[in-house]
Amino acid sequence: MKINTSKLIRKVTESCSSPNGLKKIWASPDSIDHLKGEYFSFGKLRILKQKRLSSMVTGTDLKKQEMAKSPKAPVLVQKEFANLQYSTSQNDYLKPPPPPVTEAGEENEDDSQQQQEETTPLSLTIPTFDNVQTLPTPMTYTPLSPAGLSLSPIKDQKQPDQPLQIKKKRAHGSPRIGGGLDSVLLESQQRVISELIPAPSFQQQRVVSLPTVNEEPIPSFEPDIIPKEFAHTNIDTFDNHAESTLVGYPLQHLDKAHVLRWKKVKKIGEGNFSDVLLYESLDQTDPKMMQIAVKRIKYPVEVTDITFRGTPQYNDTLSRLESSLTRELGVLKLLDYPCIVKLYGINNPIFVQSKTPLRDLLAKNPALPPCDMIMSYCSGGDLLAAISRCLGELDIWLIQRLFTELVMAVNYLHDNNIIHRDLKLENILLKYPLEHIIALKDSPVFTSLNMIELADFGLCKQIQPGELCTARCGSEDYVSPEILMGVPYDGHLTDTWALGVILYSILEDRLPFDPPPNATSRQRNRATSHRIARFDWHWFRLANTELDAKEIVANTLTRKNQRWDIKQIMESIFVKTEMESLTF
Numbered sequence: 001m002k003i004n005t006s007k008l009i010r011k012v013t014e015s016c017s018s019p020n021g022l023k024k025i026w027a028s029p030d031s032i033d034h035l036k037g038e039y040f041s042f043g044k045l046r047i048l049k050q051k052r053l054s055s056m057v058t059g060t061d062l063k064k065q066e067m068a069k070s071p072k073a074p075v076l077v078q079k080e081f082a083n084l085q086y087s088t089s090q091n092d093y094l095k096p097p098p099p100p101v102t103e104a105g106e107e108n109e110d111d112s113q114q115q116q117e118e119t120t121p122l123s124l125t126i127p128t129f130d131n132v133q134t135l136p137t138p139m140t141y142t143p144l145s146p147a148g149l150s151l152s153p154i155k156d157q158k159q160p161d162q163p164l165q166i167k168k169k170r171a172h173g174s175p176r177i178g179g180g181l182d183s184v185l186l187e188s189q190q191r192v193i194s195e196l197i198p199a200p201s202f203q204q205q206r207v208v209s210l211p212t213v214n215e216e217p218i219p220s221f222e223p224d225i226i227p228k229e230f231a232h233t234n235i236d237t238f239d240n241h242a243e244s245t246l247v248g249y250p251l252q253h254l255d256k257a258h259v260l261r262w263k264k265v266k267k268i269g270e271g272n273f274s275d276v277l278l279y280e281s282l283d284q285t286d287p288k289m290m291q292i293a294v295k296r297i298k299y300p301v302e303v304t305d306i307t308f309r310g311t312p313q314y315n316d317t318l319s320r321l322e323s324s325l326t327r328e329l330g331v332l333k334l335l336d337y338p339c340i341v342k343l344y345g346i347n348n349p350i351f352v353q354s355k356t357p358l359r360d361l362l363a364k365n366p367a368l369p370p371c372d373m374i375m376s377y378c379s380g381g382d383l384l385a386a387i388s389r390c391l392g393e394l395d396i397w398l399i400q401r402l403f404t405e406l407v408m409a410v411n412y413l414h415d416n417n418i419i420h421r422d423l424k425l426e427n428i429l430l431k432y433p434l435e436h437i438i439a440l441k442d443s444p445v446f447t448s449l450n451m452i453e454l455a456d457f458g459l460c461k462q463i464q465p466g467e468l469c470t471a472r473c474g475s476e477d478y479v480s481p482e483i484l485m486g487v488p489y490d491g492h493l494t495d496t497w498a499l500g501v502i503l504y505s506i507l508e509d510r511l512p513f514d515p516p517p518n519a520t521s522r523q524r525n526r527a528t529s530h531r532i533a534r535f536d537w538h539w540f541r542l543a544n545t546e547l548d549a550k551e552i553v554a555n556t557l558t559r560k561n562q563r564w565d566i567k568q569i570m571e572s573i574f575v576k577t578e579m580e581s582l583t584f
Protein backbone atom coordinates (compact mmCIF):
# COMPACT_ATOMS: atom_id res chain seq x y z
CA MET A 1 0.00 0.00 0.00
CA LYS A 2 1.30 3.39 -0.90
CA ILE A 3 1.56 5.73 2.05
CA ASN A 4 0.04 9.13 1.74
CA THR A 5 2.11 11.60 3.66
CA SER A 6 1.03 14.86 2.11
CA LYS A 7 -0.95 15.96 5.14
CA LEU A 8 1.88 15.15 7.43
CA ILE A 9 4.29 16.99 5.17
CA ARG A 10 2.13 20.08 5.31
CA LYS A 11 2.02 19.93 9.08
CA VAL A 12 5.73 19.52 9.39
CA THR A 13 6.32 22.35 6.98
CA GLU A 14 4.07 24.65 8.96
CA SER A 15 5.68 23.60 12.16
CA CYS A 16 9.17 24.03 10.85
CA SER A 17 8.48 27.48 9.60
CA SER A 18 6.71 28.57 12.75
CA PRO A 19 8.82 30.96 14.75
CA ASN A 20 7.06 30.12 17.98
CA GLY A 21 8.48 27.03 19.18
CA LEU A 22 7.66 23.55 20.04
CA LYS A 23 5.12 21.58 18.21
CA LYS A 24 4.53 17.88 18.28
CA ILE A 25 3.20 15.94 15.41
CA TRP A 26 2.24 12.35 15.83
CA ALA A 27 2.58 9.92 13.05
CA SER A 28 3.24 6.31 12.42
CA PRO A 29 6.81 5.07 12.24
CA ASP A 30 6.40 4.33 8.56
CA SER A 31 5.21 7.80 7.80
CA ILE A 32 8.16 9.17 9.65
CA ASP A 33 10.46 6.92 7.68
CA HIS A 34 8.84 8.09 4.54
CA LEU A 35 9.49 11.67 5.49
CA LYS A 36 13.01 11.32 6.67
CA GLY A 37 14.52 11.83 3.26
CA GLU A 38 12.67 15.10 3.05
CA TYR A 39 12.57 16.37 6.55
CA PHE A 40 14.99 14.65 8.76
CA SER A 41 17.39 17.36 7.95
CA PHE A 42 15.23 20.20 9.06
CA GLY A 43 17.16 22.02 11.72
CA LYS A 44 14.26 22.07 14.06
CA LEU A 45 13.20 18.54 13.58
CA ARG A 46 13.88 15.64 15.81
CA ILE A 47 12.44 12.26 15.34
CA LEU A 48 11.71 10.20 18.38
CA LYS A 49 11.02 6.65 17.43
CA GLN A 50 8.97 4.47 19.63
CA LYS A 51 7.97 0.93 19.10
CA ARG A 52 4.78 1.54 17.26
CA LEU A 53 4.43 5.26 17.41
CA SER A 54 6.76 8.01 16.44
CA SER A 55 6.67 11.67 17.12
CA MET A 56 8.41 14.47 15.41
CA VAL A 57 9.19 17.38 17.58
CA THR A 58 10.08 20.69 16.15
CA GLY A 59 10.77 23.76 18.11
CA THR A 60 13.00 26.37 19.52
CA ASP A 61 14.18 24.20 22.39
CA LEU A 62 16.26 22.19 19.98
CA LYS A 63 17.42 25.28 18.21
CA LYS A 64 18.59 26.82 21.41
CA GLN A 65 20.48 23.74 22.44
CA GLU A 66 22.31 23.67 19.20
CA MET A 67 22.90 27.40 19.03
CA ALA A 68 24.50 27.19 22.40
CA LYS A 69 26.91 24.63 20.99
CA SER A 70 27.75 26.37 17.75
CA PRO A 71 29.96 29.39 17.48
CA LYS A 72 28.25 32.41 16.03
CA ALA A 73 28.29 32.70 12.27
CA PRO A 74 29.83 35.86 10.88
CA VAL A 75 27.22 38.53 10.53
CA LEU A 76 27.07 40.68 7.49
CA VAL A 77 25.43 43.90 8.48
CA GLN A 78 22.95 45.17 5.97
CA LYS A 79 22.37 48.68 4.86
CA GLU A 80 19.15 50.51 5.53
CA PHE A 81 16.40 49.31 3.31
CA ALA A 82 13.88 51.92 4.34
CA ASN A 83 13.58 53.61 0.97
CA LEU A 84 14.19 50.66 -1.22
CA GLN A 85 12.55 50.36 -4.55
CA TYR A 86 11.14 47.11 -5.66
CA SER A 87 12.07 45.94 -9.08
CA THR A 88 10.47 42.93 -10.63
CA SER A 89 10.87 43.46 -14.32
CA GLN A 90 13.80 41.15 -14.75
CA ASN A 91 12.27 38.23 -12.94
CA ASP A 92 10.01 35.57 -14.15
CA TYR A 93 7.68 33.63 -11.98
CA LEU A 94 6.12 30.28 -11.87
CA LYS A 95 2.39 30.33 -11.69
CA PRO A 96 1.16 29.95 -8.14
CA PRO A 97 1.08 26.27 -7.34
CA PRO A 98 -2.21 24.48 -7.33
CA PRO A 99 -3.41 23.21 -3.98
CA PRO A 100 -1.59 20.13 -2.73
CA VAL A 101 -2.78 16.92 -4.25
CA THR A 102 -4.84 14.79 -1.98
CA GLU A 103 -4.04 11.20 -2.44
CA ALA A 104 -6.24 8.34 -1.57
CA GLY A 105 -5.79 6.67 1.79
CA GLU A 106 -4.87 9.82 3.67
CA GLU A 107 -3.41 9.24 7.08
CA ASN A 108 -5.51 9.84 10.09
CA GLU A 109 -3.82 12.07 12.61
CA ASP A 110 -5.70 10.56 15.47
CA ASP A 111 -3.20 9.01 17.83
CA SER A 112 -5.22 5.96 18.58
CA GLN A 113 -5.52 5.16 14.93
CA GLN A 114 -1.84 5.79 14.41
CA GLN A 115 -1.08 3.24 17.04
CA GLN A 116 -2.98 0.67 15.07
CA GLU A 117 -1.00 1.29 11.96
CA GLU A 118 1.35 -1.51 11.08
CA THR A 119 4.30 -1.52 8.76
CA THR A 120 3.44 -0.30 5.31
CA PRO A 121 5.83 -0.84 2.44
CA LEU A 122 7.25 2.39 1.17
CA SER A 123 6.80 3.36 -2.39
CA LEU A 124 9.13 5.63 -4.26
CA THR A 125 7.75 8.19 -6.63
CA ILE A 126 10.29 10.07 -8.63
CA PRO A 127 8.76 13.38 -9.55
CA THR A 128 9.03 14.88 -12.97
CA PHE A 129 7.88 18.26 -14.07
CA ASP A 130 4.87 16.57 -15.58
CA ASN A 131 3.60 15.17 -12.35
CA VAL A 132 4.81 17.76 -9.86
CA GLN A 133 1.72 19.50 -8.69
CA THR A 134 2.88 21.06 -5.50
CA LEU A 135 5.85 23.14 -4.72
CA PRO A 136 8.80 21.01 -3.86
CA THR A 137 9.08 20.12 -0.26
CA PRO A 138 11.56 22.32 1.52
CA MET A 139 14.73 20.40 1.93
CA THR A 140 17.81 20.68 3.94
CA TYR A 141 20.23 17.96 4.57
CA THR A 142 21.48 16.26 7.61
CA PRO A 143 24.99 15.16 7.16
CA LEU A 144 26.47 12.65 9.42
CA SER A 145 28.08 14.01 12.43
CA PRO A 146 30.87 12.61 14.46
CA ALA A 147 29.34 14.47 17.32
CA GLY A 148 26.06 12.66 17.13
CA LEU A 149 22.59 13.95 16.66
CA SER A 150 22.73 17.50 17.77
CA LEU A 151 21.00 19.93 15.52
CA SER A 152 22.20 23.27 14.39
CA PRO A 153 20.35 26.49 13.85
CA ILE A 154 19.14 27.11 10.40
CA LYS A 155 18.32 30.33 8.79
CA ASP A 156 14.57 30.34 9.10
CA GLN A 157 15.03 30.87 12.79
CA LYS A 158 15.56 34.49 11.97
CA GLN A 159 13.20 36.62 13.91
CA PRO A 160 11.21 39.05 11.85
CA ASP A 161 12.85 42.07 13.38
CA GLN A 162 16.42 40.86 12.97
CA PRO A 163 18.60 42.78 10.57
CA LEU A 164 19.18 41.07 7.27
CA GLN A 165 22.40 39.30 6.89
CA ILE A 166 24.20 36.69 4.93
CA LYS A 167 24.84 34.64 7.96
CA LYS A 168 24.78 31.16 6.64
CA LYS A 169 28.25 30.21 7.45
CA ARG A 170 28.56 26.58 8.31
CA ALA A 171 27.80 25.49 11.81
CA HIS A 172 31.09 24.57 13.29
CA GLY A 173 31.40 21.04 14.34
CA SER A 174 28.64 19.80 12.17
CA PRO A 175 30.30 17.64 9.64
CA ARG A 176 28.70 16.28 6.56
CA ILE A 177 29.37 13.45 4.32
CA GLY A 178 28.93 14.40 0.78
CA GLY A 179 29.33 13.07 -2.67
CA GLY A 180 29.27 9.42 -1.93
CA LEU A 181 27.52 7.19 -4.41
CA ASP A 182 26.29 10.27 -6.13
CA SER A 183 23.53 10.53 -3.64
CA VAL A 184 25.54 11.61 -0.67
CA LEU A 185 23.28 10.31 1.95
CA LEU A 186 24.44 10.86 5.43
CA GLU A 187 22.53 11.94 8.38
CA SER A 188 22.21 13.61 11.64
CA GLN A 189 23.75 17.02 11.81
CA GLN A 190 23.28 19.84 9.46
CA ARG A 191 25.19 22.81 8.45
CA VAL A 192 23.72 26.20 8.26
CA ILE A 193 23.93 26.21 4.54
CA SER A 194 22.67 22.80 3.95
CA GLU A 195 23.08 20.18 1.38
CA LEU A 196 20.20 18.24 0.12
CA ILE A 197 21.35 15.01 1.45
CA PRO A 198 18.91 12.39 2.54
CA ALA A 199 19.93 10.23 5.43
CA PRO A 200 21.71 6.97 4.74
CA SER A 201 19.10 4.62 5.92
CA PHE A 202 16.40 6.27 3.88
CA GLN A 203 17.75 5.92 0.43
CA GLN A 204 14.56 4.33 -0.73
CA GLN A 205 12.97 7.73 -0.36
CA ARG A 206 15.13 9.49 -2.78
CA VAL A 207 16.46 9.21 -6.25
CA VAL A 208 19.62 7.31 -5.67
CA SER A 209 21.88 6.80 -8.58
CA LEU A 210 25.18 5.11 -8.63
CA PRO A 211 27.97 7.20 -10.04
CA THR A 212 27.97 7.23 -13.78
CA VAL A 213 31.16 9.19 -13.95
CA ASN A 214 34.14 8.06 -15.89
CA GLU A 215 36.53 8.27 -13.06
CA GLU A 216 40.15 8.26 -13.87
CA PRO A 217 41.29 4.74 -13.18
CA ILE A 218 43.02 4.73 -9.86
CA PRO A 219 45.84 2.22 -9.59
CA SER A 220 44.99 -0.51 -7.19
CA PHE A 221 46.50 -0.41 -3.76
CA GLU A 222 50.03 -1.67 -3.46
CA PRO A 223 50.67 -2.42 0.18
CA ASP A 224 54.43 -2.08 -0.20
CA ILE A 225 54.17 1.57 -0.97
CA ILE A 226 52.88 2.39 2.50
CA PRO A 227 55.73 2.97 4.85
CA LYS A 228 55.73 0.38 7.56
CA GLU A 229 55.38 2.84 10.35
CA PHE A 230 52.13 4.11 8.82
CA ALA A 231 50.68 0.86 7.64
CA HIS A 232 50.54 -0.55 11.15
CA THR A 233 50.26 2.47 13.32
CA ASN A 234 47.36 2.85 15.61
CA ILE A 235 45.24 5.97 15.76
CA ASP A 236 46.86 7.38 18.89
CA THR A 237 50.21 7.55 17.21
CA PHE A 238 48.66 9.38 14.32
CA ASP A 239 46.83 11.83 16.51
CA ASN A 240 49.88 12.71 18.54
CA HIS A 241 51.93 12.93 15.46
CA ALA A 242 49.44 15.14 13.70
CA GLU A 243 49.22 17.51 16.62
CA SER A 244 52.68 18.88 16.07
CA THR A 245 54.33 17.55 12.94
CA LEU A 246 52.81 16.35 9.74
CA VAL A 247 54.61 13.94 7.48
CA GLY A 248 53.32 14.06 3.94
CA TYR A 249 53.97 12.63 0.52
CA PRO A 250 54.03 14.90 -2.53
CA LEU A 251 51.64 13.53 -5.14
CA GLN A 252 54.43 13.04 -7.66
CA HIS A 253 56.54 11.00 -5.25
CA LEU A 254 54.48 8.77 -3.09
CA ASP A 255 57.41 7.01 -1.56
CA LYS A 256 59.25 7.24 1.66
CA ALA A 257 62.32 8.81 0.09
CA HIS A 258 60.41 11.98 -0.63
CA VAL A 259 58.49 12.60 2.55
CA LEU A 260 58.16 16.21 3.62
CA ARG A 261 57.50 17.54 7.11
CA TRP A 262 55.45 20.45 8.31
CA LYS A 263 54.76 21.95 11.69
CA LYS A 264 51.25 22.85 12.76
CA VAL A 265 50.57 26.56 13.15
CA LYS A 266 46.84 26.92 13.77
CA LYS A 267 43.37 25.96 12.70
CA ILE A 268 42.15 28.18 9.89
CA GLY A 269 38.80 26.79 8.92
CA GLU A 270 36.16 24.25 9.54
CA GLY A 271 33.63 22.59 7.33
CA ASN A 272 31.04 20.00 7.99
CA PHE A 273 33.40 17.30 6.86
CA SER A 274 36.76 18.61 7.82
CA ASP A 275 38.98 20.80 9.91
CA VAL A 276 41.40 22.93 7.97
CA LEU A 277 44.78 23.68 9.53
CA LEU A 278 47.74 25.83 8.60
CA TYR A 279 51.13 24.11 8.61
CA GLU A 280 54.58 25.47 7.88
CA SER A 281 57.38 23.57 6.24
CA LEU A 282 60.20 22.08 8.30
CA ASP A 283 62.14 21.02 5.22
CA GLN A 284 62.44 24.38 3.46
CA THR A 285 62.10 22.79 0.06
CA ASP A 286 59.55 23.87 -2.51
CA PRO A 287 58.52 27.52 -1.88
CA LYS A 288 54.95 26.68 -2.89
CA MET A 289 54.78 24.29 0.01
CA MET A 290 56.27 26.51 2.68
CA GLN A 291 52.81 27.14 3.99
CA ILE A 292 50.10 24.63 3.34
CA ALA A 293 46.47 24.17 4.26
CA VAL A 294 45.73 20.71 5.58
CA LYS A 295 42.17 19.52 5.20
CA ARG A 296 41.71 16.86 7.83
CA ILE A 297 38.66 14.71 7.28
CA LYS A 298 36.31 14.37 10.22
CA TYR A 299 35.22 10.79 10.47
CA PRO A 300 31.57 10.34 11.34
CA VAL A 301 30.75 8.64 14.59
CA GLU A 302 29.26 5.71 12.69
CA VAL A 303 32.70 4.71 11.49
CA THR A 304 34.69 5.65 14.57
CA ASP A 305 32.45 4.24 17.26
CA ILE A 306 33.07 0.54 17.54
CA THR A 307 29.48 -0.12 18.62
CA PHE A 308 28.30 0.65 15.09
CA ARG A 309 30.51 -1.99 13.51
CA GLY A 310 28.60 -4.34 11.28
CA THR A 311 25.41 -2.29 11.41
CA PRO A 312 23.75 -0.98 8.25
CA GLN A 313 24.64 2.57 9.35
CA TYR A 314 28.27 1.62 9.57
CA ASN A 315 28.33 0.03 6.13
CA ASP A 316 26.38 2.83 4.53
CA THR A 317 28.42 5.55 6.13
CA LEU A 318 31.68 3.88 5.33
CA SER A 319 30.90 3.43 1.68
CA ARG A 320 29.59 6.96 1.28
CA LEU A 321 32.52 8.44 3.10
CA GLU A 322 34.90 6.40 1.03
CA SER A 323 33.17 7.33 -2.17
CA SER A 324 33.18 11.02 -1.27
CA LEU A 325 36.80 10.97 -0.25
CA THR A 326 38.09 9.11 -3.29
CA ARG A 327 36.01 11.33 -5.54
CA GLU A 328 37.37 14.55 -4.08
CA LEU A 329 40.95 13.30 -4.14
CA GLY A 330 40.55 11.74 -7.58
CA VAL A 331 39.31 14.99 -9.10
CA LEU A 332 41.75 17.24 -7.22
CA LYS A 333 44.63 15.15 -8.56
CA LEU A 334 43.53 15.95 -12.10
CA LEU A 335 43.09 19.68 -11.69
CA ASP A 336 45.74 22.21 -12.51
CA TYR A 337 44.43 25.74 -12.83
CA PRO A 338 45.48 28.97 -11.12
CA CYS A 339 42.04 29.74 -9.69
CA ILE A 340 41.50 26.27 -8.25
CA VAL A 341 42.93 24.98 -5.01
CA LYS A 342 45.80 22.57 -5.49
CA LEU A 343 46.31 19.20 -3.92
CA TYR A 344 50.02 18.92 -3.26
CA GLY A 345 50.16 15.74 -1.29
CA ILE A 346 48.69 13.40 1.25
CA ASN A 347 49.71 12.09 4.66
CA ASN A 348 49.19 8.48 3.64
CA PRO A 349 49.55 7.31 0.03
CA ILE A 350 46.79 4.77 0.41
CA PHE A 351 44.21 7.56 0.25
CA VAL A 352 45.15 8.41 -3.31
CA GLN A 353 46.18 4.98 -4.46
CA SER A 354 43.42 2.69 -3.36
CA LYS A 355 39.87 2.69 -4.61
CA THR A 356 38.82 1.54 -1.15
CA PRO A 357 41.31 3.21 1.17
CA LEU A 358 39.15 3.16 4.27
CA ARG A 359 38.30 -0.51 3.98
CA ASP A 360 41.93 -1.33 3.29
CA LEU A 361 43.01 0.59 6.36
CA LEU A 362 40.32 -0.93 8.53
CA ALA A 363 41.41 -4.38 7.42
CA LYS A 364 44.77 -3.66 9.01
CA ASN A 365 43.75 -1.65 12.01
CA PRO A 366 40.50 -1.27 13.94
CA ALA A 367 40.79 2.53 14.00
CA LEU A 368 41.04 4.78 10.98
CA PRO A 369 44.14 6.96 10.79
CA PRO A 370 43.61 10.62 9.90
CA CYS A 371 43.26 11.59 6.29
CA ASP A 372 45.12 14.84 5.70
CA MET A 373 44.90 16.49 2.31
CA ILE A 374 47.87 18.76 1.78
CA MET A 375 46.68 21.74 -0.20
CA SER A 376 47.62 25.20 -1.34
CA TYR A 377 47.08 27.79 1.36
CA CYS A 378 44.88 30.83 0.80
CA SER A 379 45.80 33.39 3.42
CA GLY A 380 42.72 35.55 2.76
CA GLY A 381 40.33 32.84 3.97
CA ASP A 382 36.95 32.37 2.38
CA LEU A 383 34.96 35.04 0.59
CA LEU A 384 31.97 34.94 2.90
CA ALA A 385 34.13 35.74 5.90
CA ALA A 386 35.97 38.43 3.96
CA ILE A 387 32.77 40.12 2.83
CA SER A 388 31.41 39.90 6.34
CA ARG A 389 34.45 41.65 7.70
CA CYS A 390 34.15 44.54 5.29
CA LEU A 391 30.41 44.77 5.86
CA GLY A 392 29.58 43.97 2.29
CA GLU A 393 31.21 47.05 0.89
CA LEU A 394 33.22 45.67 -1.97
CA ASP A 395 34.05 48.02 -4.81
CA ILE A 396 32.62 46.97 -8.12
CA TRP A 397 36.08 46.59 -9.72
CA LEU A 398 36.94 44.05 -7.03
CA ILE A 399 33.66 42.20 -7.43
CA GLN A 400 34.31 42.09 -11.16
CA ARG A 401 37.79 40.69 -10.65
CA LEU A 402 36.83 38.03 -8.11
CA PHE A 403 33.75 36.93 -10.01
CA THR A 404 35.65 36.76 -13.29
CA GLU A 405 38.23 34.46 -11.75
CA LEU A 406 35.46 32.30 -10.38
CA VAL A 407 33.87 32.09 -13.82
CA MET A 408 37.23 31.13 -15.31
CA ALA A 409 37.63 28.37 -12.72
CA VAL A 410 34.17 27.00 -13.43
CA ASN A 411 34.80 27.24 -17.16
CA TYR A 412 37.95 25.18 -16.69
CA LEU A 413 35.98 22.56 -14.78
CA HIS A 414 33.19 22.43 -17.33
CA ASP A 415 35.69 22.20 -20.18
CA ASN A 416 37.06 19.15 -18.40
CA ASN A 417 33.62 17.62 -17.88
CA ILE A 418 33.61 18.26 -14.17
CA ILE A 419 30.74 19.89 -12.34
CA HIS A 420 31.33 21.36 -8.90
CA ARG A 421 27.82 21.28 -7.40
CA ASP A 422 28.72 23.19 -4.26
CA LEU A 423 29.63 26.66 -5.51
CA LYS A 424 29.10 29.15 -2.72
CA LEU A 425 30.83 32.04 -0.98
CA GLU A 426 32.49 29.78 1.61
CA ASN A 427 34.15 27.73 -1.08
CA ILE A 428 35.77 30.71 -2.79
CA LEU A 429 39.11 31.27 -1.11
CA LEU A 430 41.16 34.45 -1.30
CA LYS A 431 44.83 33.97 -2.02
CA TYR A 432 45.62 37.09 0.01
CA PRO A 433 43.77 39.10 2.63
CA LEU A 434 41.26 41.45 1.07
CA GLU A 435 43.19 44.57 2.08
CA HIS A 436 46.31 43.21 0.35
CA ILE A 437 44.33 42.51 -2.78
CA ILE A 438 42.98 46.06 -2.73
CA ALA A 439 46.49 47.42 -2.18
CA LEU A 440 47.74 45.39 -5.15
CA LYS A 441 45.27 47.02 -7.51
CA ASP A 442 47.74 49.38 -9.14
CA SER A 443 50.67 47.01 -9.01
CA PRO A 444 51.96 45.44 -12.23
CA VAL A 445 51.49 41.98 -10.72
CA PHE A 446 47.79 42.55 -10.18
CA THR A 447 46.82 41.17 -13.56
CA SER A 448 49.34 38.36 -13.54
CA LEU A 449 48.37 36.75 -10.24
CA ASN A 450 45.18 34.96 -9.43
CA MET A 451 43.36 36.31 -6.39
CA ILE A 452 41.00 33.41 -5.70
CA GLU A 453 41.06 29.65 -5.53
CA LEU A 454 37.92 27.58 -5.76
CA ALA A 455 37.81 24.86 -3.10
CA ASP A 456 35.77 21.97 -1.74
CA PHE A 457 35.32 19.31 -4.38
CA GLY A 458 33.47 16.93 -2.07
CA LEU A 459 30.33 17.06 -4.22
CA CYS A 460 31.91 17.39 -7.63
CA LYS A 461 31.34 14.92 -10.39
CA GLN A 462 33.00 13.95 -13.61
CA ILE A 463 30.35 13.58 -16.25
CA GLN A 464 29.96 12.62 -19.87
CA PRO A 465 28.86 15.34 -22.27
CA GLY A 466 25.08 15.50 -22.16
CA GLU A 467 24.84 13.41 -19.02
CA LEU A 468 22.22 14.43 -16.50
CA CYS A 469 22.62 14.04 -12.75
CA THR A 470 20.07 12.86 -10.27
CA ALA A 471 21.75 13.33 -6.90
CA ARG A 472 20.05 16.08 -4.97
CA CYS A 473 23.02 17.79 -3.53
CA GLY A 474 24.24 21.30 -3.00
CA SER A 475 23.66 23.97 -0.43
CA GLU A 476 20.20 25.17 0.30
CA ASP A 477 20.57 28.80 -0.68
CA TYR A 478 22.46 28.02 -3.84
CA VAL A 479 20.49 25.09 -5.13
CA SER A 480 18.56 25.39 -8.36
CA PRO A 481 14.81 24.78 -8.79
CA GLU A 482 15.34 21.66 -10.87
CA ILE A 483 17.38 20.06 -8.10
CA LEU A 484 14.67 20.97 -5.64
CA MET A 485 12.13 19.36 -7.93
CA GLY A 486 14.13 16.16 -7.92
CA VAL A 487 14.22 15.86 -11.69
CA PRO A 488 17.38 14.88 -13.58
CA TYR A 489 19.42 18.02 -14.05
CA ASP A 490 22.25 19.40 -16.11
CA GLY A 491 25.07 20.00 -13.62
CA HIS A 492 26.57 22.73 -15.79
CA LEU A 493 23.40 24.76 -15.46
CA THR A 494 23.04 24.15 -11.75
CA ASP A 495 26.59 25.47 -11.39
CA THR A 496 25.71 28.62 -13.35
CA TRP A 497 22.62 29.06 -11.19
CA ALA A 498 24.90 29.03 -8.14
CA LEU A 499 27.13 31.60 -9.86
CA GLY A 500 24.07 33.83 -10.15
CA VAL A 501 23.37 33.41 -6.44
CA ILE A 502 26.98 34.28 -5.61
CA LEU A 503 27.09 37.37 -7.80
CA TYR A 504 23.75 38.60 -6.52
CA SER A 505 24.88 38.07 -2.93
CA ILE A 506 28.07 40.06 -3.37
CA LEU A 507 26.26 42.86 -5.16
CA GLU A 508 23.26 43.09 -2.89
CA ASP A 509 24.83 42.03 0.38
CA ARG A 510 22.10 39.49 0.92
CA LEU A 511 21.19 36.09 -0.42
CA PRO A 512 18.67 36.30 -3.24
CA PHE A 513 16.16 33.86 -1.80
CA ASP A 514 16.12 35.11 1.75
CA PRO A 515 12.90 36.81 2.78
CA PRO A 516 12.89 40.24 1.16
CA PRO A 517 13.72 43.22 3.38
CA ASN A 518 10.15 44.43 3.24
CA ALA A 519 8.68 40.97 3.79
CA THR A 520 5.42 40.37 5.53
CA SER A 521 5.50 37.84 8.33
CA ARG A 522 3.86 35.34 6.00
CA GLN A 523 6.63 35.81 3.44
CA ARG A 524 9.22 35.47 6.16
CA ASN A 525 7.83 32.17 7.22
CA ARG A 526 8.04 30.77 3.74
CA ALA A 527 10.83 28.32 3.14
CA THR A 528 13.75 29.39 0.99
CA SER A 529 12.98 26.52 -1.36
CA HIS A 530 9.56 28.04 -1.95
CA ARG A 531 11.09 31.26 -3.22
CA ILE A 532 13.69 29.39 -5.26
CA ALA A 533 11.05 27.30 -6.98
CA ARG A 534 9.18 30.48 -7.88
CA PHE A 535 12.30 32.35 -9.03
CA ASP A 536 11.23 34.87 -6.45
CA TRP A 537 14.12 37.30 -6.21
CA HIS A 538 14.39 41.03 -6.74
CA TRP A 539 16.89 43.81 -6.81
CA PHE A 540 16.74 46.10 -3.81
CA ARG A 541 19.91 48.03 -3.20
CA LEU A 542 20.67 48.08 -6.91
CA ALA A 543 17.09 48.42 -8.11
CA ASN A 544 17.80 51.74 -9.79
CA THR A 545 21.42 51.19 -10.67
CA GLU A 546 22.59 50.27 -14.13
CA LEU A 547 25.26 47.64 -13.92
CA ASP A 548 26.65 45.15 -16.44
CA ALA A 549 26.75 42.51 -13.72
CA LYS A 550 22.98 42.55 -13.37
CA GLU A 551 22.42 40.85 -16.70
CA ILE A 552 24.40 37.85 -15.48
CA VAL A 553 22.18 37.48 -12.44
CA ALA A 554 19.04 37.94 -14.54
CA ASN A 555 20.17 35.26 -16.98
CA THR A 556 21.33 32.73 -14.43
CA LEU A 557 18.64 32.93 -11.76
CA THR A 558 16.11 31.87 -14.30
CA ARG A 559 14.53 28.76 -15.77
CA LYS A 560 16.97 26.17 -16.96
CA ASN A 561 15.91 26.39 -20.61
CA GLN A 562 16.68 30.12 -20.58
CA ARG A 563 19.67 29.99 -18.28
CA TRP A 564 23.09 31.02 -19.44
CA ASP A 565 25.80 28.42 -19.50
CA ILE A 566 29.34 29.22 -18.51
CA LYS A 567 30.37 30.27 -22.02
CA GLN A 568 27.56 32.80 -22.17
CA ILE A 569 28.62 34.19 -18.81
CA MET A 570 32.14 34.48 -20.14
CA GLU A 571 30.82 36.41 -23.11
CA SER A 572 29.06 38.96 -20.91
CA ILE A 573 30.57 42.44 -20.84
CA PHE A 574 31.18 42.25 -17.10
CA VAL A 575 33.32 39.12 -17.32
CA LYS A 576 34.79 39.47 -20.77
CA THR A 577 36.30 42.91 -20.25
CA GLU A 578 37.94 41.78 -17.03
CA MET A 579 39.20 38.54 -18.51
CA GLU A 580 40.90 40.41 -21.31
CA SER A 581 43.05 42.25 -18.80
CA LEU A 582 44.30 39.11 -17.05
CA THR A 583 47.54 37.47 -18.05
CA PHE A 584 47.63 34.26 -16.04
Ligand SMILES: Nc1ncnc2c1ncn2[C@@H]1O[C@H](COP(=O)(O)OP(=O)(O)OP(=O)(O)O)[C@@H](O)[C@H]1O
Pocket (backbone or CB within 6 Å): 170, 176, 191, 268, 269, 270, 271, 272, 273, 274, 275, 276, 293, 295, 341, 375, 376, 377, 378, 379, 381, 382, 426, 427, 429, 455, 456, 457, 458
Ligand atom coordinates in the same frame (compact mmCIF):
# COMPACT_ATOMS: atom_id res chain seq x y z
N1 LIG B 1 43.28 25.97 1.15
C1 LIG B 1 42.73 26.70 2.11
N2 LIG B 1 43.31 27.83 2.55
C2 LIG B 1 42.72 28.57 3.52
N3 LIG B 1 41.55 28.26 4.09
C3 LIG B 1 40.92 27.15 3.70
C4 LIG B 1 41.48 26.30 2.69
N4 LIG B 1 40.64 25.29 2.48
C5 LIG B 1 39.61 25.48 3.31
N5 LIG B 1 39.76 26.59 4.04
C6 LIG B 1 38.83 27.10 5.06
O1 LIG B 1 38.17 26.00 5.66
C7 LIG B 1 36.77 26.05 5.36
C8 LIG B 1 36.26 24.64 5.16
O2 LIG B 1 36.90 24.06 4.04
P1 LIG B 1 36.11 23.11 3.04
O3 LIG B 1 34.93 23.85 2.48
O4 LIG B 1 37.05 22.56 2.03
O5 LIG B 1 35.65 21.99 4.05
P2 LIG B 1 34.38 21.05 4.00
O6 LIG B 1 34.41 20.23 5.22
O7 LIG B 1 34.34 20.34 2.69
O8 LIG B 1 33.25 22.15 4.06
P3 LIG B 1 31.73 22.07 3.69
O9 LIG B 1 31.04 21.95 4.97
O10 LIG B 1 31.45 23.39 2.99
O11 LIG B 1 31.58 20.94 2.75
C9 LIG B 1 36.65 26.98 4.14
O12 LIG B 1 35.40 27.62 4.07
C10 LIG B 1 37.77 27.97 4.40
O13 LIG B 1 37.35 28.96 5.30
